Amino acid sequence: MEGLLLLIALVLAVWLLNLNGRIKILEERISTLVDRMNAGAAPPVAAQRDRAKTPIETSTPHTAKAYASRKTARITADVPNSEPNPVIEPPAPAAQAGDAPEKPSRSWSFEELVGGKLPIWVGGISLVFAGFFLVRYTIEAGLLGPGTRSVLATLFALLLIAGSQWGGRLPKIGESFSADPRIAQSLAGAGVAILYGTLYMAAEIYGLIGLPVTFTLLIATTILAFALALRHGPPTALMGLVGGFAAPWVAGLGANNVPALLLYLGVFLAGLYGLALWRRWLWLLLLASGGGAIWTIGLIATAESALPLIGLFVIVAGSAAVLVGDRFANSDPRLEAMARYAPMGLALVQLAMLLPRLEFSWIGWAFYGALSAGAIALALRDERHLPNLFGALLVCLMPLAAGWEGSAPHGMMAGASIGIGLLFAIPAHARAFEDRAGRAYWAMLALMAQAIPFVAAFSVAKADFSDLGWGITSALLVLPAGFIAWRWRQAASRIDQVTQVASAALAAAFAWLALTHILPNDYFASVTLAVAAALAAWATRTSGEGMQKLAAVPAGFGIFALLVGSWQFLDALFEALGGDQLMLSELPDLGDAAKLTLLPAGLALATGLLPHFALGRIMRKALAVAGGAGLLAFVWLIAKQIAHIDSPSQFITLGLAERVVMTQALFLTGWLALRQAGDSASLYAKAGLAATALALLRLVWFDLGVFNPLYVPQALGPAPIANLGTVHLGLAAFWLWQLARNPIVKNAYPHLPKTAEIGSLILMALAALVTVRQLVQGNLISGATIDVGENYLYSAALLALAIIWLVVGIRGGLSILRLAGLALLTLVTLKVFLIDASALEGVLRILSFMGLGIALIGIGWAYGRVMRAGAARE
Template structure:
């Protein structure tokens, strides 16, 4: 801005001098000053008011300003008729000079020295013509003519130097370099004098010169030196004048040359190493030049850096990922980090450079001959991790660079070339990387909501689990993963960071994945058991395998569930999975006691083993429900126990059909005790469980009658005595429920008793009476009638006392 203001002030002084020089009336106009007129004062006015009268002001200078010239309006006519011909003419002059030289070469008219001298004189003549036209009265008013000639002259001089040094070797490289500096200085001076059009012509001519003379006539090296010096000159001019457009145009032209050379050299199987060096220097130079020109758009400033990274990524395979290719990329990455350190605008460019580096490493580090890539991975780790860790708290992108730079090259190398190091070596390196990554989380431990805390902790846990896994066999992976989960739980409790509580679930899930084989065996066991398999013990996986692979993560998960904050958003699925797996583990342990492997063993011990497992579920669920702690788990265990009774004991493997010994003692046998104890658990729970308790009590009474008539094995038909026993037992149970319901005022017991009594009545009339004759039938109906009359009398007498006078009697 200061340079621009100074330039405008200089132009203003020049215009004023021109006005004074051309219009003598303005220069000689006298300055007339008006005489102050006395103001009349009335006699009544106070002296103070007279003192306040304003002082007379002199009249302004009477000068006739020149009439402003109307600015020309830009239209298609003025563009085609006035502007384009001059610019195209300048370009045509440049091309005329080059084609003249080329014609002289092809026809053999002139020697190399003469041709070069004539080309230099032609360029100097154009520059001199620009100065002459700038001063001539006929062309001074239109600066475009001088601009076009100056630009054409500069382009011609650049081309002449290229021919003299690269084509004909008339001058040494040092002399050529010095002359390029001289021409560049002249170009800068002319661009400062004539403005942007001259710079445009110099840009076009300078980049087009090698094409006209033959781009590979002197080899790729001298051509790239020429392009580099010319681009640097343009960058310098753009910085001096604040022309961001010129720096951007030079950058685009440079990358266009790079792609042209890649296409041409690839077709000819040429060496692209020099092109890679030029790409690196162009990207760095453009990234430094654009901010210095005043370019404010962040994506515009990032564009050269990103383009250079992509260009080198394209070039790397052609360079066989050797040390030269990697050096280009690492230098460009270092420049990106340096620019990002100076200005946060370049941070996305540094992160993009790291991502591209990881992609190149993924392609290059291929066994058995990874070449220079492992060393490049180490250098890249140091290059990105060091500044990333130092500046991590400055910006989240620096933290991302620190984390990715520390772990990315290492993980890619381990994934693509695991044979580079031994398992122990990989483990040591990964544990060191985990410690370095965790240091970022440790630095933010007092800020639970800091954005670095969670990603740094997550990556450190991943690296630690991977590193510890290298020291144990594959079937022991659940142990280090469980240790990582326990460490994460401790770290979450220490920092009180809400998002950290969720993290222990993921290494535990990974431990379950590592225990896929025993989990698969347990799943097969469950499916076989649900389908009616009697011998499930042989389907169990090895006990030591279960304890080694499945027990650690499951035990830790259940222990962490005691803390209500652990697992965060995934607490419910973790609790379901861990509880289910815990029950399966206990089931597998319980099956080890009897170890039933034969059908005779199942006949002797199958029902007892199943009853004990069911009672364990019911007892645990009853205790948890009564304690009021983890009631959801308690209800789930109670539901599981009831399901086992319904599915296995009453339907799939019922001892009424499948022979299973329940014990020879009346009442004190497995069948009766199993059902009676199950009903006891439910009777002592809240009233909503009493329906199930009543049904289980009824089943226990029926099981007692069945066992008393059949013995240890409950299979066989129902006899007359057994049938009568069922009726008598159910009648007694109904009378007991009615009595308890009346004396305690428990309405549900009265309903249970009435419902069972109704069922007994129907059974006697429809089933029992058909099987009895004579006195037995008479006694049966007599006893049933007296019992029903007594029940009705007692029910109406004792239950109706508490009813309202207008209440209907209970029938």
């Protein structure tokens, strides 16, 4: 009883609000008429309203002409025998029941929306819920029986529908229906919604009618909703949609009886789809599809039975929504896109959610495959549906990964992965090689079709299969991706370039996976660099900048893998730089080094230096440096095998000799390479300078630094003069002197020759000193004392070297030697006076000073003659 009173109160409130609005309009019109009568002659109110709607005086000429044309046509149609140019005021259009109000020339204000429109719509919705909750109240209170409740609810719904149809004929309140069509619209929508709920209640809750009768009445109700919506417009359809979807929820039901509920939803959705298509209401199609998806998602989450039936319903409802939406043309482009993609996307997501509930059985995969096949068929007919296929593949990744990770049989999951891949790949490959505008998108789809199922299985179930199996599978998948890369080797448009790079990247990834799983782990760096080399060679073939950037990715990883594989070399290098004596047993095994260092280093060096591989300048340099360092490390390891130093005693005997051979070999290699170089940019020139720099670094750091024979015991050789120290430093001085005279070095590096000459002179002086040291100390020169004779011999050796420099410089016209000779002579003189002479006494001191004076005078006289002769020639 309370619910009925509430319903009556709501109806009276709506009627009073409408009556109040009409009274205000009447008062405004009377006030306007009185004001104009007081001001003078007043034209009819209707004419004033028409003139206000069409301001001819302030319109543009084009607008005025258009209005005059419409006015003349209307007059001619109404008065066929009228005289030319009659002066007739345009009549005010009469409002008819059921006609939509004329569209205002200004936007809705907040007052109009909230005060005039929303109350009517909300009131209609309230009527729907009032009817539902009234029935529920009678159930809870036990007031009425099931049959009586159903009959009363049906009568109430029919009463609302009758009011919407014939309310305008009622006395007093009929004018409200005629003035505002939204009242009839809300009543009709509420009546339809209550009818849907009543039928569901009578059939499912009470069992008053059987399935055939229920189905027939549902069809009848849907036809009635069609008719009412056709008459009253979108609000009625919207009210019917809200009521139809809310009916099961208000009744407190969900997954209790899935077949009947799906039957109800199917008939209801069919009616909504048909109405949307008939009235061209695309928005109604989208809302209906979304409402159905909400119900089915709830059933998927809660239902314990009839799950295959839910999957079948999802396929039918989603496909029907897409097909109906495809019939709309020249609509809002955004709504068209939503109708094309949203229903299919919702259906795919629902099936992906249903697969775990079906325990990833064949029936679940069959549902997903059937819907995907439908999407493929639509895309083959109209390529605007192509994004649905990309979405289907991406959504499929979730159930595939979950199935591999869960307890589903591997045989079934393997079949599902292969089936999904083939389902999309076969039509995609077939359409990709046709001469069509969108063929690149089909090619991208084909690539995704082979990548996504593999990624889902590999990322989750890698440990469940052997490496050989994964390698063979990856090798087979190289072929389709490589074929697309070959077909797209000439890319003109942007999308073609993306396809070119994507296909090459996928083929390279599968090739890398195949090789890394088939070959042992020792070849990891080699495989990575081989893939980089293949991509770089393909970049040369395609002349694509994107392909070069793609090749740089595995190249960078390959360099990193080369460094990681050569960690023992790096460890030995750091130990040696710190002064540790390396033993052969601490170095990498020769066979392992060949696989981990030599092979990848050769690939890196070839890729970075040869012109057959297209890469960026920085990556080329990085590959060349990494490859050269790796090759040099392996050559050094081979050289270490010759001396076979594996104990401290062997290091004393052979340590210096081993380093001398290695360093001099580098000097010789640099000299030969520079002789073969044509210019400074050639490979020979770069290699020669690199070898020379490395040799000089070894000489300075190891032989003169951490392993200097003066404080680290090492044998210089048995010969008193032709010792290793003299040979080593002398040859190093020779190579630097040759470097300074190389024409390529002079032209490309103007400051380097002078530096090389100074370094050569310093090494000559050191060679003289080490010769004297061995004459006095013998094979080992690491003694801590320097006696007087040895000190004096140092002065004599340096004095002789200074004289040689002066003589050669004077005869050869080499200013650097003359200046070096004078400088060394000055240093020797200071040493003799300050150090050597202080240790002599008597006749020896006199003779030493006498000899030094005569020698200096002779040198000064000879040097002066040379300078004067040179000045005279100039």
